[in-house]
Amino acid sequence: xxxxxxxxxxxxxxxxxxxxxxxxxxxxxxxxxxxxxxxxxxxxxxxxxxxxxxxxxxxxxxxxxxxxxxxxxxxxxxxxxxxxxxxxxxxxxxxxxxxxxxxxxxxxxxxxxxxxxxxxxxxxxxxxxxxxxxxxxxxxxxxxxxxxxxxxxxxxxxxxxxxxxxxxxxxxxxxxxxxxxxxxxxxxxxxxxxxxxxxxxxxxxxxxxxxxxxxxxxxxxxxxxxxxxxxxxxxxxxxxxxxxxxxxxxxxxxxxxxxxxxxxxxxxxxxxxxxxxxxxxxxxxxxxxxxxxxxxxxxxxxxxxxxxxxxxxxxxxxxxxxxxxxxxxxxxxxxxxxxxxxxxxxxxxxxxxxxxxxxxxxxxxxxxxxxxxxxxxxxxxxxxxxxxxxxx
Amino acid sequence: xxxxxxxxxxxxxxxxxxxxxxxxxxxxxxxxxxxxxxxxxxxxxxxxxxxxxxxxxxxxxxxxxxxxxxxxxxxxxxxxxxxxxxxxxxxxxxxxxxxxxxxxxxxxxxxxxxxxxxxxxxxxxxxxxxxxxxxxxxxxxxxxxxxxxxxxxxxxxxxxxxxxxxxxxxxxxxxxxxxxxxxxxxxxxxxxxxxxxxxxxxxxxxxxxxxxxxxxxxxxxxxxxxxxxxxxxxxxxxxxxxxxxxxxxxxxxxxx
Numbered sequence: 001x002x003x004x005x006x007x008x009x010x011x012x013x014x015x016x017x018x019x020x021x022x023x024x025x026x027x028x029x030x031x032x033x034x035x036x037x038x039x040x041x042x043x044x045x046x047x048x049x050x051x052x053x054x055x056x057x058x059x060x061x062x063x064x065x066x067x068x069x070x071x072x073x074x075x076x077x078x079x080x081x082x083x084x085x086x087x088x089x090x091x092x093x094x095x096x097x098x099x100x101x102x103x104x105x106x107x108x109x110x111x112x113x114x115x116x117x118x119x120x121x122x123x124x125x126x127x128x129x130x131x132x133x134x135x136x137x138x139x140x141x142x143x144x145x146x147x148x149x150x151x152x153x154x155x156x157x158x159x160x161x162x163x164x165x166x167x168x169x170x171x172x173x174x175x176x177x178x179x180x181x182x183x184x185x186x187x188x189x190x191x192x193x194x195x196x197x198x199x200x201x202x203x204x205x206x207x208x209x210x211x212x213x214x215x216x217x218x219x220x221x222x223x224x225x226x227x228x229x230x231x232x233x234x235x236x237x238x239x240x241x242x243x244x245x246x247x248x249x250x251x252x253x254x255x256x257x258x259x260x261x262x263x264x265x266x267x268x269x270x271x272x273x274x275x276x277x278x279x280x281x282x283x284x285x286x287x288x289x290x291x292x293x294x295x296x297x298x299x300x301x302x303x304x305x306x307x308x309x310x311x312x313x314x315x316x317x318x319x320x321x322x323x324x325x326x327x328x329x330x331x332x333x334x335x336x337x338x339x340x341x342x343x344x345x346x347x348x349x350x351x352x353x354x355x356x357x358x359x360x361x362x363x364x365x366x367x368x369x370x371x372x373x374x375x376x377x378x379x380x381x382x383x384x385x386x387x388x389x390x391x392x
Numbered sequence: 393x394x395x396x397x398x399x400x401x402x403x404x405x406x407x408x409x410x411x412x413x414x415x416x417x418x419x420x421x422x423x424x425x426x427x428x429x430x431x432x433x434x435x436x437x438x439x440x441x442x443x444x445x446x447x448x449x450x451x452x453x454x455x456x457x458x459x460x461x462x463x464x465x466x467x468x469x470x471x472x473x474x475x476x477x478x479x480x481x482x483x484x485x486x487x488x489x490x491x492x493x494x495x496x497x498x499x500x501x502x503x504x505x506x507x508x509x510x511x512x513x514x515x516x517x518x519x520x521x522x523x524x525x526x527x528x529x530x531x532x533x534x535x536x537x538x539x540x541x542x543x544x545x546x547x548x549x550x551x552x553x554x555x556x557x558x559x560x561x562x563x564x565x566x567x568x569x570x571x572x573x574x575x576x577x578x579x580x581x582x583x584x585x586x587x588x589x590x591x592x593x594x595x596x597x598x599x600x601x602x603x604x605x606x607x608x609x610x611x612x613x614x615x616x617x618x619x620x621x622x623x624x625x626x627x628x629x630x631x632x633x634x635x636x637x638x639x640x641x642x643x644x645x646x647x648x
Contacts, residue, residue, distance in 0.1 A: 006406060009423075014423065019459065019460050019463050020463065020584055020587075020588070022460070023460070023463060023464055023467060023579060023584055024581060024584055026425075027578050027579050027580075027581075027584070030578065031578055059580065060578055060580050060581060061580045061581030061582045062581070065581050071582075073580075073581035073582045073584075073585055074582075074585055075581055075585070079581075083581070
């Protein structure tokens with residue numbers, strides 16, 4: 001039995017939003033309800049990315065929504081966050097796709113790219129005509145990206161790239177990859193390069209056997225003597241700070257997205273607990289142990305909403321620090337995963353079947369908890385910001 | 393064509409409703425949305441504009457919160473909006489709402505005025521019809537389809553029992569639009585941004601007050617239906633029970 005999502009607002013959270021913010025949220029919610037919810041369980045079963053939604057999502061302005069110009073919507077950070085929340089209420093994989101396109105590809109082109117690069121890529125990516133991926137993580141370098149082995153060597157008016165990238169969302173469907181590499185001629189400084197996926201020597205292989213984010217594409221990238229013109233260097237990029245700035249954008253979206261997944265699990269468990277009867281023909285919602293779980297979930301979701309809204313308001317006022325975003329990402333993904341587990345318990349055996357969305361969200365959130373900075377790495381970022389001592 | 397779309401903000405369909413203290417209406421602290429039939433009226437107006445050119449103007453009467461429906465209309469593609477802004481408009485009957493709307497647009501020259509078939513909250517289905525009468529324009533209700541014919545229009549009305557009626561009408565005219573006649577578009581994120589720069593004219597209660605009269609219709613008291621559960625056992629031979637059951641379904645439950 002499919003249960004219709006009813007939204008979650010315990011503490012009049014909506015009263016903290018403007019009319020426009022609510023309209024953005026409601027639009028995204030309706031779009032997901034109409035277009036993703038009917039197909040997502042099948043996509044998840046088949047391990048298929050719903051590519052047919054790329055164009056409709058582009059038409060609504062979901063890609064690069066918080067960027068200004070180039071056909072982008074120029075949303076505030078709070079509005080952008082509400083969109084990612086609704087996307088992830090549908091599925092973390094689809095939200096990941098949008099995050100990568102927007103925060104990890106369009107954003108670095110916007111922030112570090114040349115005029116020509118912006119003109120070439122941003123309008124086409126906003127329209128969904130071109131897709132992108134972000135190559136930072138390597139097989140041996142996850143939490144410590146600074147150790148990367150991918151190298152770029154200047155050769156005349158070209159750069160030659162060599163290296164391996166791993167766990168790359170949208171890798172094999174991307175038209176362009178933002179590749180982070182150490183530049184040998186610049187004292188191994190990390191810089192970003194735009195590598196078109198049809199360049200000789202560039203290969204993307206999908207990673208199969210994932211039990212998580214099955215509705216999005218995850219690939220490994222191999223670059224063997226890939227020649228790119230020097231104009232493909234992102235001129236404004238320099239040092240590890242550049243990719244970390246991109247990750248900050250994406251982590252911010254994840255902090256909102258996780259609330260969406262938590263809402264889906266909570267609302268499903270709440271509705272289920274009211275119609276499921278056990279012992280004396282009484283709903284399981286009448287049991288203290290079930291109420292404790294529901295009360296925990298709604299409390300944590302509400303706290304997470306307030307946390308990320310404040311982070312969003314700070315970001316809109318250009319006052320946010322990476323440590324604030326770490327707090328929101330760390331807390332919200334953790335609480336979402338806990339909500340998924342509790343919701344699974346409440347549904348009993350039904351909780352593991354894909355008639356309900358809970359197990360899918362739970363498996364997705366296992367990835368979300370450790371990507372874009374693991375839960376533990378975010379702990380260390382917060383630790384560093386309050387003690388001034390680096391514990392990495 | 394210049395089309396005015398009358399829109400209303402109503403409580404969200406699934407919102408739990410509580411009565412106000414006087415028991416005359418619901419408490420204000422619920423979530424609101426665009427009255428669904430009005431959303432279809434807006435969509436039809438936007439489609440007519442895409443086909444024939446012109447202008448789409450959205451109008452509503454209600455307190456500050458009701459601006460939400462105008463912003464949504466502007467985000468979806470309406471060109472401008474008119475807001476009769478006052479909490480007092482909530483308590484008006486259909487005749488006075490129509491009078492207020494007519495007064496607010498007296499200097500405008502519309503070819504068509506659309507309203508939704510009825511509102512999801514009060515469900516009078518009168519405002520559009522009364523507005524037509526006040527303006528001295530022809531009207532048609534429960535419209536499924538609108539086609540331009542020379543200098544007029546041909547509309548398809550829904551009648552009962554699966555019958556339809558086609559009517560040729562001159563312009564200007566008022567049409568009340570049936571739900572479900574088209575597929576609603578989404579407001580795009582760009583549209584939501586651009587809506588901020590579209591004109592919104594505010595009309596105060598004082599401006600339209602001279603046109604209003606006393607309410608002829610008033611909600612005196614709302615009652616929450618009592619939940620009752622009544623099980624009745626029919627007894628006798630099977631044929632007899634079946635006969636009693638049919639009688640009850642036909643005459644008491646009225647479902648046959």
